[in-house]
Amino acid sequence: MGRCNGPEAVANFFGLLDSLPHNGTNSNGSHSFGNKIDFRYKLKRRFDRGSYGEVWLAFHWNCSEDIDFRKEPRHFTTIPKSDSYNCTNSNTMPSDEDHVSDTVDGDLFILKRIMVERGNAAYLSGLREKYFGELFSNASRTLEGLLRTESSSTIFSMDIPSDPDILLERNMSVTEEPLKHVARFIESFESESREIWLVYQNEGRSLSKLIYTAEETKLVTGNNNERVRHIQVLHPSKWWYWLRTTKAGQNQMQNLLWQLLMGLKACHDRNITHRDIKPENMIVCFEDVDTGKCLREVPSEAKQNKLNMRLIDFGSAIDDYTLKHLYGSGPSRSEQTFEYTPPEALLNSNWFQGSKSARLKYDIWSVGVIMLELIVGSPHVFQISDRTRVLMDHHLEGWSEQTKELAYKLRSYMELCILVPGISTQYGSGSSEQGQFGLASWKCSEESFAHQVKIRDPLKIGFPNLWALRLARQLLVWHPEDRLSVDEALNHPYFQEPP
Numbered sequence: 001m002g003r004c005n006g007p008e009a010v011a012n013f014f015g016l017l018d019s020l021p022h023n024g025t026n027s028n029g030s031h032s033f034g035n036k037i038d039f040r041y042k043l044k045r046r047f048d049r050g051s052y053g054e055v056w057l058a059f060h061w062n063c064s065e066d067i068d069f070r071k072e073p074r075h076f077t078t079i080p081k082s083d084s085y086n087c088t089n090s091n092t093m094p095s096d097e098d099h100v101s102d103t104v105d106g107d108l109f110i111l112k113r114i115m116v117e118r119g120n121a122a123y124l125s126g127l128r129e130k131y132f133g134e135l136f137s138n139a140s141r142t143l144e145g146l147l148r149t150e151s152s153s154t155i156f157s158m159d160i161p162s163d164p165d166i167l168l169e170r171n172m173s174v175t176e177e178p179l180k181h182v183a184r185f186i187e188s189f190e191s192e193s194r195e196i197w198l199v200y201q202n203e204g205r206s207l208s209k210l211i212y213t214a215e216e217t218k219l220v221t222g223n224n225n226e227r228v229r230h231i232q233v234l235h236p237s238k239w240w241y242w243l244r245t246t247k248a249g250q251n252q253m254q255n256l257l258w259q260l261l262m263g264l265k266a267c268h269d270r271n272i273t274h275r276d277i278k279p280e281n282m283i284v285c286f287e288d289v290d291t292g293k294c295l296r297e298v299p300s301e302a303k304q305n306k307l308n309m310r311l312i313d314f315g316s317a318i319d320d321y322t323l324k325h326l327y328g329s330g331p332s333r334s335e336q337t338f339e340y341t342p343p344e345a346l347l348n349s350n351w352f353q354g355s356k357s358a359r360l361k362y363d364i365w366s367v368g369v370i371m372l373e374l375i376v377g378s379p380h381v382f383q384i385s386d387r388t389r390v391l392m393d394h395h396l397e398g399w400s401e402q403t404k405e406l407a408y409k410l411r412s413y414m415e416l417c418i419l420v421p422g423i424s425t426q427y428g429s430g431s432s433e434q435g436q437f438g439l440a441s442w443k444c445s446e447e448s449f450a451h452q453v454k455i456r457d458p459l460k461i462g463f464p465n466l467w468a469l470r471l472a473r474q475l476l477v478w479h480p481e482d483r484l485s486v487d488e489a490l491n492h493p494y495f496q497e498p499p
Helices: 007-019 120-157 164-175 177-181 207-211 238-245 247-268 320-325 343-347 356-376 386-395 401-415 446-456 466-475 486-490
Strands: 041-049 053-063 087-089 108-114 185-190 196-201 212-221 227-236 282-288 305-311
Touching: 041 108, 053 120, 108 120, 120 177, 120 185, 120 196, 120 320, 177 247, 177 305, 207 212, 207 238, 207 282, 238 247, 238 356, 247 282, 247 305, 247 356, 247 486, 343 356, 343 401, 356 446, 356 466, 356 486, 386 401, 446 466, 466 486
Parallel strands: none
Antiparallel strands: 041 053, 053 087, 053 108, 108 196, 185 196, 212 227, 282 305
């Protein structure tokens, strides 16, 4: 796919897409090898796995026998295996997780094992996560120290005594707020086999597990139905229906998007592009107002709680340092998630060589996709009708599947008026001499965009209000330079008033 084709080829390609008639679109392993590895953390259970890492729930190891931890490496402490050592976790938990209290235990941690056995790409991904984890951790500590020093100086210069903790909290509420929406990194260490382990606070559950319910079904294939596979089909969850059909749910959606943008502000203020913003990488905690802990289950409206969201997984993130030192030959499409990738990265493998400001707009596009996903209840936001696909396949016969998928997506961009041939693309001005194609053959307006989203919504509700619609349109702009910045998005009228 490399760089984009020349203007003439692209013009003809878009002309083909535009010529079609327009239609509406309708391992949780309970085993643990914690006893086999001399970690300071005992692994409880594995609950997730990605391209380069597997994620474990763990608790801190604590031995009754005195061990001088000061003599041990900072990131790694060996625990003797002798039976004379009575080693238990600091907060012993029942083996049956269902009998644990209704809040997530604060002593539990998330340990991510980078699967370095998968090669250099996985190893570099782990190094990037470690780098960004330490960067944000240091930023939080430095900011807190500076603000505490400033608040102390201010207090001594005032005639009226003031509580330093109150003043510190007021100052930090403004400056530290974005960092409250990034996962809290604790430490990292390597095992004897050079496995990279990353330790994080246990922040809750992914947004994807909140908005979707997985239903297992059988897929029967083969001429004689001899092949049977068990697959999981995602459906919108009860929480998603609440999010979409109640006033409180609309407020929560607004709050969720605001916190997502605040997490991105923590990144973009440091010229970091996350590059993998999606519901799986948004961790949500329903904080119990009374205890301050995350509730284990989705709370009822009667249960007083506060939703907190943090960004995780910076293995695909980029900044100047990682581009130079931790990406080998450079970022690749293998580190991106197709559904959330902006057009400039789909069409140009060297998109990241542009300006820093344009580079950051990658994430802004992903926020727009998530906004539509929350509305339509599906990760497949950019879908085309079966009829349109059949018509396209007739013209795309012999093309690779990857190129076909790209063509389907570009066609969907047209239907949503994100891509308007002759206007959106930089390859032609839309004149007959240069573009060889005109404007889209259907009306592009707020009304048509709202209609396209509404027919994709299984509830047929669409956007909650006009400001939500306008925010989505301003996030999902073809040219990265024309998208809102994170600060502009945070100041959008959608967030100024209740939905």
